[in-house]
Amino acid sequence: MDSLRFNLQQSPFQLKPRNVRPRVTNASSNQTDPSSPPSSAGKIQRLVLNNEGRTKLNADPDREFYSYPRFVNHVDDSFISSLTDLYRNRVRPGSIVLDLMSSWVSHLPDEVKYEKVVGHGLNAQELARNPRLDYFFIKDLNEDQKFEFEDKYFDAVLCSVGVQYLQQPEKVFAEVYRVLKPGGALIVSFSNRMFYEKAIKVWRDGTEYSRVQLVVQYFQSIEGFTQPEIIRQQPPGQGGAEKPVFNWFLSVIGLASRPDPFNAVVAYKNFKPLYE
Numbered sequence: 553m554d555s556l557r558f559n560l561q562q563s564p565f566q567l568k569p570r571n572v573r574p575r576v577t578n579a580s581s582n583q584t585d586p587s588s589p590p591s592s593a594g595k596i597q598r599l600v601l602n603n604e605g606r607t608k609l610n611a612d613p614d615r616e617f618y619s620y621p622r623f624v625n626h627v628d629d630s631f632i633s634s635l636t637d638l639y640r641n642r643v644r645p646g647s648i649v650l651d652l653m654s655s656w657v658s659h660l661p662d663e664v665k666y667e668k669v670v671g672h673g674l675n676a677q678e679l680a681r682n683p684r685l686d687y688f689f690i691k692d693l694n695e696d697q698k699f700e701f702e703d704k705y706f707d708a709v710l711c712s713v714g715v716q717y718l719q720q721p722e723k724v725f726a727e728v729y730r731v732l733k734p735g736g737a738l739i740v741s742f743s744n745r746m747f748y749e750k751a752i753k754v755w756r757d758g759t760e761y762s763r764v765q766l767v768v769q770y771f772q773s774i775e776g777f778t779q780p781e782i783i784r785q786q787p788p789g790q791g792g793a794e795k796p797v798f799n800w801f802l803s804v805i806g807l808a809s810r811p812d813p814f815n816a817v818v819a820y821k822n823f824k825p826l827y828e
Contacts, residue, residue: 656679
């Protein structure tokens with residue numbers, strides 16, 4: 553099983569110990585123009601970013617940057633607790649879940665059982681370590697935004713502390729819309745930490761407030777998502793007499809000296825389910 557897990561680098565899917573396969577479809581049969589999503593995908597009403605805003609300081613392929621595993625948490629315990637509570641409240645038991653830009657942990661509540669959790673990322677070793685994933689696939693979303701899943705397959709799509717690296721967020725959100733079931737949720741969460749050289753320029757140059765509004769605009773750029781809901785939790789003493797430049801630098805390199813702020817934006821495909 554280990555040889556199958558790590559040697560199928562050319563295959564879009566990597567088998568996990570549980571024998572569960574997601575249904576897939578040939579994306580090329582649905583998309584002939586890479587700049588336009590298939591008819592079932594969300595229509596991109598406008599582009600949020602200009603070309604400069606999409607640039608990164610480190611322009612090397614992301615696969616190279618993520619070629620070795622990082623078995624660390626990129627946010628603190630308070631952020632993880634808030635995120636797990638959000639998942640507990642918004643992702644129903646028995647759901648089919650896609651965990652985008654995942655790693656060796658998914659922060660889903662341990663006590664909740666899901667029909668299937670499919671992971672996505674760029675490092676197979678990290679994803680293989682994640683106990684919540686039934687399956688995972690490797691894909692650089694900055695090179696290819698097409699998912700090889702059939703329409704309306706997932707009940708929920710999660711993206712935790714990864715949205716800041718997307719150079720084509722409009723296309724990714726449109727493709728997420730395609731694979732979500734009607735009423736399905738897209739939950740995007742993030743804090744103030746990042747790999748600075750890999751975050752896009754508009755994110756690097758922004759404030760915490762502007763980044764929240766940027767993610768809201770990503771949702772609003774796709775026809776069919778409900779009005780985005782913003783969830784923010786600021787750590788105690790956020791506005792205290794601190795050294796803002798020094799603390800900003802520590803947060804950038806992952807050594808924040810104060811608790812991480814929790815930010816999430818949630819929207820649904822077509823409508824918000826009544827059980828919410």
